[in-house]
Amino acid sequence: xxxxxxxxxxxxxxxxxxxxxxxxxxxxxxxxxxxxxxxxxxxxxxxxxxxxxxxxxxxxxxxxxxxxxxxxxxxxxxxxxxxxxxxxxxxxxxxxxxxxxxxxxxxxxxxxxxxxxxxxxxxxxxxxxxxxxxxxxxxxxxxxxxxxxxxxxxxxxxxxxxxxxxxxxxxxxxxxxxxxxxxxxxxxxxxxxxxxxxxxxxxxxxxxxxxxxxxxxxxxxxxxxxxxxxxxx
Amino acid sequence: xxxxxxxxxxxxxxxxxxxxxxxxxxxxxxxxxxxxxxxxxxxxxxxxxxxxxxxxxxxxxxxxxxxxxxxxxxxxxxxxxxxxxxxxxxxxxxxxxxxxxxxxxxxxxxxxxxxxxxxxxxxxxxxxxxxxxxxxxxxxxxxxxxxxxxxxxxxxxxxxxxxxxxxxxxxxxxxxxxxxxxxxxxxxxxxxxxxxxxxxxxxxxxxxxxxxxxxxxxxxxxxxxxxxxxxxxxxxxxxxxxxxxxxxxxxxxxxxxxxxxxxxxxxxxxxxxxxxxxxxxxxxxxxxxxxxxxxxxxxxxxxxxxxxxx
Numbered sequence: 001x002x003x004x005x006x007x008x009x010x011x012x013x014x015x016x017x018x019x020x021x022x023x024x025x026x027x028x029x030x031x032x033x034x035x036x037x038x039x040x041x042x043x044x045x046x047x048x049x050x051x052x053x054x055x056x057x058x059x060x061x062x063x064x065x066x067x068x069x070x071x072x073x074x075x076x077x078x079x080x081x082x083x084x085x086x087x088x089x090x091x092x093x094x095x096x097x098x099x100x101x102x103x104x105x106x107x108x109x110x111x112x113x114x115x116x117x118x119x120x121x122x123x124x125x126x127x128x129x130x131x132x133x134x135x136x137x138x139x140x141x142x143x144x145x146x147x148x149x150x151x152x153x154x155x156x157x158x159x160x161x162x163x164x165x166x167x168x169x170x171x172x173x174x175x176x177x178x179x180x181x182x183x184x185x186x187x188x189x190x191x192x193x194x195x196x197x198x199x200x201x202x203x204x205x206x207x208x209x210x211x212x213x214x215x216x217x218x219x220x221x222x223x224x225x226x227x228x229x230x231x232x233x
Numbered sequence: 234x235x236x237x238x239x240x241x242x243x244x245x246x247x248x249x250x251x252x253x254x255x256x257x258x259x260x261x262x263x264x265x266x267x268x269x270x271x272x273x274x275x276x277x278x279x280x281x282x283x284x285x286x287x288x289x290x291x292x293x294x295x296x297x298x299x300x301x302x303x304x305x306x307x308x309x310x311x312x313x314x315x316x317x318x319x320x321x322x323x324x325x326x327x328x329x330x331x332x333x334x335x336x337x338x339x340x341x342x343x344x345x346x347x348x349x350x351x352x353x354x355x356x357x358x359x360x361x362x363x364x365x366x367x368x369x370x371x372x373x374x375x376x377x378x379x380x381x382x383x384x385x386x387x388x389x390x391x392x393x394x395x396x397x398x399x400x401x402x403x404x405x406x407x408x409x410x411x412x413x414x415x416x417x418x419x420x421x422x423x424x425x426x427x428x429x430x431x432x433x434x435x436x437x438x439x440x441x442x443x444x445x446x447x448x449x450x451x452x453x454x455x456x457x458x459x460x461x462x463x464x465x466x467x468x469x470x471x472x473x474x475x476x477x478x479x480x481x482x483x484x485x486x487x488x489x490x491x492x493x494x495x496x497x498x499x500x501x502x503x504x505x506x507x508x509x510x511x512x513x514x515x516x517x518x519x520x521x522x523x524x525x526x527x528x529x530x531x532x533x534x535x536x537x538x539x540x541x542x543x
Contacts, residue, residue: 098293197300199466
């Protein structure tokens, strides 16, 4: 318990003094996981919507793959991404290994199926009768989609929250493709692991507490968006 | 009945195509909403920009090294100094020596700092690395529970290992092909023992984590002195066996051969090797740890021969 207590004190101290190293790590965490979530939303929500609204041969298989992808082991994603990005790997010419971009790619791969999976469920949960009614009332396709997404808003924001959670809490892939380079690809999770190896438990605990605070703040903001204007039933 | 069904399918086909297009457009808006929500939340708007500013891509240098140089904090002191002097940005990849050497073998790193002379020699002989230079040493120590159930206190490394195996006392091995693991296996070999059984466990983790595990389980382990001192206040383990040539822990720096791998940063690798053996750097290495641990963690050795150590 004493370590957790000391960690709490250390976290407050680091936050109050604005420790440059910690600030850098947290900004990097937000930059990487925030961008990765945006990319994953760009891929996952359209893909999920498409899969929810269409019927085609092999759709069941594709949906199964997406659902499987929701539980994709991050360390496998990390390994495959690492192998592709190494200098002499298939994508080595891009020179992306051990950069924040590499981490964004890996985290987006982890988050995209989560977001797509939740989106499929959210869109399909909208009553089919409502869909027919929208069309019957003369909505064009644009309006139809817009209304549909508005209806599915709760579920889609839940998808974004889950995707962001998956990205920001990830450590295996991030350290593999990012390399945990100080001041460049060191994010909250990889820094925490390093501080434990160094024996600095207070610092590790402090970093964890700060990460939790930030993740909570972002989730709370998304939840606000999600719940905004909803009347109690 | 046939006609409406057909018609419906046509409509849904057409619909599905535009769904993709329009959905894509829609979600750009959604992304902006997300970014904005993060913005009002007090999180920085500088999301897209790197706080460090300029990123000289061609000046990147990948240093693959062992965990002990990072976990002890040594490279946190040396790397900024090197970057200041030369303008390179060093990407320190802390892996076990096995992985670091493997990265060198594939040309995935520019310069290596490792501590497994025998394994390194193979790479030197194969021409995979060049400019192979002795940097520093410290020593390995065998640590264990203070009550020392196997009675190894004061014994030499090999004798201590024999006693541990005879008593089947719990031993936590790194098991990760690191330099320390290689040293441990060499000691078992020298003792004529093939360690196996429930008393011999592999952690598969770095030195710091392995020490914590050994401490929690009241086991013995082999560690480099630097990491032990860094973890000392968190663990209940004592140094029980130390000293002797067989426990020397010798670090070399080497450049991955640019003639073998065209993509290697040759100038940067050479600069780092020169930096590590330069007198000022050697002085920093000799001073490192005096403040925090009351004793230096490494002995600088540039220019010496391996046989002169000990």
